[in-house]
Amino acid sequence: MRNLKLVICSGKGGVGKSMLAAGLLMLFGREKRVTGVDCDVDAPNLDIWLGGVKKWDKTIKVFASLKPEIDYRKCNLCGLCVKNCRFKALSFLKGKLKLNPFLCEGCGACEVICPQKAIRLKAFQNGEIRIKKIHKKGSQEIVLISGSLFPGETGSGKVVTEIKKQADRFESDLQIIDSAPGTSCPVIASLQDADFAVLITEPTPSGFSDLKKVLKVVNHFNIPWNLVINKWDINPSLSNKIKNWASQKLLGQISYDKKIIESVSLFRPILETELKAKKEIEEIFEKLKCTIQSL
Numbered sequence: 001m002r003n004l005k006l007v008i009c010s011g012k013g014g015v016g017k018s019m020l021a022a023g024l025l026m027l028f029g030r031e032k033r034v035t036g037v038d039c040d041v042d043a044p045n046l047d048i049w050l051g052g053v054k055k056w057d058k059t060i061k062v063f064a065s066l067k068p069e070i071d072y073r074k075c076n077l078c079g080l081c082v083k084n085c086r087f088k089a090l091s092f093l094k095g096k097l098k099l100n101p102f103l104c105e106g107c108g109a110c111e112v113i114c115p116q117k118a119i120r121l122k123a124f125q126n127g128e129i130r131i132k133k134i135h136k137k138g139s140q141e142i143v144l145i146s147g148s149l150f151p152g153e154t155g156s157g158k159v160v161t162e163i164k165k166q167a168d169r170f171e172s173d174l175q176i177i178d179s180a181p182g183t184s185c186p187v188i189a190s191l192q193d194a195d196f197a198v199l200i201t202e203p204t205p206s207g208f209s210d211l212k213k214v215l216k217v218v219n220h221f222n223i224p225w226n227l228v229i230n231k232w233d234i235n236p237s238l239s240n241k242i243k244n245w246a247s248q249k250l251l252g253q254i255s256y257d258k259k260i261i262e263s264v265s266l267f268r269p270i271l272e273t274e275l276k277a278k279k280e281i282e283e284i285f286e287k288l289k290c291t292i293q294s295l
Helices: 017-028 080-084 109-113 156-167 185-191 205-220 236-249 258-265 276-292
Strands: 004-009 034-038 058-062 065-070 090-093 096-099 119-124 127-134 142-149 174-178 196-201 225-230 250-254
Touching: 004 017, 004 185, 017 034, 017 174, 017 196, 017 225, 017 276, 034 156, 058 156, 065 096, 080 090, 080 109, 109 119, 127 156, 142 156, 156 174, 156 185, 185 205, 196 205, 196 276, 205 225, 205 236, 225 236, 225 276, 236 250, 250 276
Parallel strands: 004 174, 004 196, 034 142, 034 174, 196 225, 225 250
Antiparallel strands: 058 127, 065 119, 090 096, 127 142
């Protein structure tokens, strides 16, 4: 197994992706060189589940967004850019062309249509990537790469792509990629070039429905997958229905426990507790290890 890329995804948010990713990172880290890649750029929290990071080793600026830059010496206030901006990001204020950066999608229509060539698109910082080498008892050094999209900015999928480029620079046997919820651009970017996916869900109607949606994306990329059911005991009947649906794809299940949240609020990883979830994640790890050996 070398530089295998394993993605944790769910469809629905809040079902335990980061908890499972952190547990698997620590367990695989006892045997392999591992890199944790937090691709939930709108709400990155993998570092919290690993015990928190007080100071990052390195921070990298990400310029993955384009915004128009206006040359007021050339602008004659013809208004074509304002008229053709479908996002209403350009307007006139006190006789001057103004850009609302929070509405702009960087589509470039203004640059194309401006007869005076007074507008050009310019790379704009829309996020950052943070890197930390973490040392856990009994584990090899874990490289954690986490990215965040700045508030109000767009281009989450592009930021994820940049995060994955940084991850590829580190020599590792296994990358564990913590995906964002949903099926949008950051999830698609997380799944691209992945070798295996671990889907995780909860026994709720929305959890099961969103699981099926993200599975369509996983199948689109022809990625083999297994399933974990988190908080299975809050609705045993629906959990059984999901088990039957998953059949041989079921990897394991994790029980509901309020003490999990108490633990993470104290920056204490689940693998450093004696909670029932610890043993359940260890069982999932053993089955997963056997499953991906043939990849």
